[in-house]
Amino acid sequence: xxxxxxxSLTVGANRIVPTVAIPYPLGNPALDPADExxxxxxxxxxxxxxxxxEVTEQTVFKDE
Amino acid sequence: xxxEIGNIFIKDVQFGDKTEVKSGTLFVNxxxxxxxxxxxxRIKSVEVFLARPGESVRIIPVKDVVEPRVxxxxxxxxxxxxxxxxxxVGSGRTHVLKGAAVVTTGKIVGFQEGIxxxxxxxxxxxxxxxTNNVVVKVEPLDDLKQHEHEVVVRLAGFxxxxxxxxxxxxxxxxxxxVYETKPILEQVKEYPNLPKVVYAYMLQTQGLLxxxxxxxxxxxxxxxxxxxPTEAFDGAITSGxxxxxxxxxxxxxxxNSPVITDLFEQHGKTINFLGCVVTNENVTLMDKERSSNMTxxxxxxxxxxxxxxxxxxxxxxxxxxxxxxxKIEGKGVKTCLITDEYAGQDGASQSLADSTPKGDACVxxxxxxxxxxxxxxxxxxxxxxxxxxxxxxxxxxxxxxGSITAEIQVIxxxxxxxxxxxxxxxxx
Numbered sequence: 001x002x003x004x005x006x007x008s009l010t011v012g013a014n015r016i017v018p019t020v021a022i023p024y025p026l027g028n029p030a031l032d033p034a035d036e037x038x039x040x041x042x043x044x045x046x047x048x049x050x051x052x053x054e055v056t057e058q059t060v061f062k063d064e
Numbered sequence: 065x066x067x068e069i070g071n072i073f074i075k076d077v078q079f080g081d082k083t084e085v086k087s088g089t090l091f092v093n094x095x096x097x098x099x100x101x102x103x104x105x106r107i108k109s110v111e112v113f114l115a116r117p118g119e120s121v122r123i124i125p126v127k128d129v130v131e132p133r134v135x136x137x138x139x140x141x142x143x144x145x146x147x148x149x150x151x152x153v154g155s156g157r158t159h160v161l162k163g164a165a166v167v168t169t170g171k172i173v174g175f176q177e178g179i180x181x182x183x184x185x186x187x188x189x190x191x192x193x194x195t196n197n198v199v200v201k202v203e204p205l206d207d208l209k210q211h212e213h214e215v216v217v218r219l220a221g222f223x224x225x226x227x228x229x230x231x232x233x234x235x236x237x238x239x240x241x242v243y244e245t246k247p248i249l250e251q252v253k254e255y256p257n258l259p260k261v262v263y264a265y266m267l268q269t270q271g272l273l274x275x276x277x278x279x280x281x282x283x284x285x286x287x288x289x290x291x292x293p294t295e296a297f298d299g300a301i302t303s304g305x306x307x308x309x310x311x312x313x314x315x316x317x318x319x320n321s322p323v324i325t326d327l328f329e330q331h332g333k334t335i336n337f338l339g340c341v342v343t344n345e346n347v348t349l350m351d352k353e354r355s356s357n358m359t360x361x362x363x364x365x366x367x368x369x370x371x372x373x374x375x376x377x378x379x380x381x382x383x384x385x386x387x388x389x390x391k392i393e394g395k396g397v398k399t400c401l402i403t404d405e406y407a408g409q410d411g412a413s414q415s416l417a418d419s420t421p422k423g424d425a426c427v428x429x430x431x432x433x434x435x436x437x438x439x440x441x442x443x444x445x446x447x448x449x450x451x452x453x454x455x456x457x458x459x460x461x462x463x464x465x466g467s468i469t470a471e472i473q474v475i476x477x478x479x480x481x482x483x484x485x486x487x488x489x490x491x492x
Contacts, residue, residue, distance in 0.1 A: 003349055004383045007418045022347040022380050023272055 001025065001047050005060055015050045016060045019043060065155045066244040067294035070136070070237030074163035077114050077196035083228065085235045090164050090228065092198055101200050101224040106208055106216045113199040113445050115167070115182050120442035122186070123199055125177030125450045126476045127168045127214075128303055129192050129314040130221045132161040132229035135298065142229060143222045143299040145280020153298035159232040162239070165195040165316055166228065168221040169446040170202040173214045174273045176455040178309025178476035179438065179468070186438040189478040191485060192316075199445050200224045214273055218304055221315070243294050243328050245339055248366060255336040262338050262368040262397075263323055264359050264388055265291070265301075268313070268376040269344040273306040276313075276376070278342055284351075288343040288358040290366075293328065296321045301342070307377050308455045310432045310478040311404045317477070317484045323374055323402070326483075338366050343388070345381040352384050360391035370398040375481050378406050378432070382417040393422040404429040404479035409471065430479040430487035432456070433471050440466040 001017045002008045003025050008016045019025035026043055027036055050061045073088055080091030094112045102110035115121040133142045138156010141148025167180060180192045187193035202220045204213045245251060252260065267276040269284035276283045278291070278301055291300065301318040324340065331337040343359045346352060363371050371392050375385040382403070389399050401423050405415035411431055444466070451462040456473025463469060472478040477485050 003347070004352070004380050004418075005349055006386065007380070007383050010386075010418050018349060020348070022270065 001043065009058055012058070014055055014058060015053070016058070017043065017047045017050055018060065018062065065292040065294055066242065067138070067154055067297055068157040069241040069243065069297060070157065070159045071162040071239040071241070072159060072232045072235050073238040074161050074196055077116060077164060077198060079114065083231050085161065085231050090161060090196065090231065092228065097198070097224060097227060100227045101202065101220045103223065104216055104220065106205055106212065107202060107220065108205050109203045110220065111201040113201065115197040115199055115445065117182060117194050117196070119182045121182040122438070122441040122444045122448070123167055123169055123180040123197070124444065124446045124448055125169060125172050125454060126180050126309065127170070127173065127177055127217050127306070128221050129316040129476065130166040130225035131316045131319045132164055132166065132225045132232065133299065133319065134159050134226070134229035134233045136233055140298065142226055143302055145277060146219060146302065147222050147226055150279050152295070153300055154292050154295035158298055159229070159235065159237060161229060161232050163196055164228065165192060165197050166221055166225040167192065167197045167199045168202060168217050169199060170217055172447065172450045172453070173210055173217065174306030175453055176306045176308050177450070178454070179451070179474050180476050181438055181441060183441065184439040185436055186475055188486060189436070189472055189475045191477045191480070198224065198228065201445065211273065214304060214306060222302070243297070245292050245294065245337070248338060251336065251338055252367060255332055258332070258334065258336040259369040260338050260367055261327060261335045262363050262366050262371045263293070263327060263340045264363060264371050264373040264392065265340045265342050266373065266375050266381065266384060266388070267301065267342065267344055268305050268307055268381065270347050274377070275304040277302045277304055283342070283344045284346050286342070286344065288341050288355055288362055290362060291340040291342045293324045293337070293340050296324055308432065308473050309476045310456065310473045311377060311429065311481050313376055313480065313482060314476065317480060317482055320484065322483045323372055327372070338368060345377065345384045347380070352387060356384060356387035356391050359388055360395055363392050363397055364395040368397050370400070372400050372402065374402040378404065379417055386418040386420045386423065389423045390420050399423070400425040400427065402427045402429065402481050402483065404481050405431045406433055407431045409433045409435050429481050429483060429485055432473040432479045435469065435471055438468040
């Protein structure tokens, strides 16, 4: 899970889940706490799904 | 846009009854300077010190370094957007107290502030050991928030520099320089047979005390834009950076922007220097993509054959550097990159966070992780204990005898990515 996807690609990560911003990858201070929790949950669920997905090459899991 | 620069060489700085320049000495009325620098209700106290080359003096933590300048003619004033309205600067005539500098210090704001030693091993790494420094120590009110503390000290430094700069307004100068960039169609015609070069000037804008300003605008909020090179010489770009001291650009470095002065040096001889694209280093991927797209578009639109791209800071801005390189090269424009390295204390690690095969012309300003010991100084202006917390230091960097062992990252300007530093390499 990372914000700067090109760096993850350069260093050779297999499964990449894009996140919010460098100072707050898994949150967003502009949201109210309930919405931010929803955002965090979605990101974690996406990462768990990515882990269970077979990949044959470097894969970025974008929003569906 | 044409700017005359008149350099007044300052060889010494002294306190005096009147702030004035006499025979190469800058005399400073200490109380008047403290009053002007401290003219902000959020400031509790201001103290003024002098630190000259070769003296056994350490300044810590250093926030910004500012060069005193004054507009003699032409629109606007030094540091537009903060001190002098927002008229376009960069034309007319500007006088510079060359050899003098204002250094701001005081209680630490962030964790990424610097050290300037005027003598010893540390002095060899910082360009500001060679300037006659007027050190302004600013303490804010106790309950001031961090970001406001940063603003208060920054503006105090600008007020101090502009106050000193005024002393050079009617002084006979020691050196004259003239810099000119014409509107693009005329500029292209002036040297039709020389390769056309644009400078992509990346500025640190990660937010949270990592900010840079253009005419007072927070650069993370701009889309990349064109700048006449001489605008920088009148303080159009100012630092608001609490970023690693070695490779942030203090305001002084923007005022003397070395890539610009070197490009001007070759202008009309080996190249045709068309101007600058000012761009940012933001914290979301979308911002990085948007800004690098816009930068490449502007470089192409200006008709460049080649572009110099300089980075400020390190880490995720390496991704901005690589995007700018790939996209500008993608327009068929040759690039040369300027960066520094974080290759570990032994120099064996990967130097940058990102990379590209297109970055095959790259200049490094040095490895910021190299460890040095800075000897004891007779006088310390500021707070030596912050050596244990600033970036490049660690718990224990301040030794019992007052010496400091830390990475050169702690030294202001040690690996400056505009080349305003002393590190060099030679083949033996």
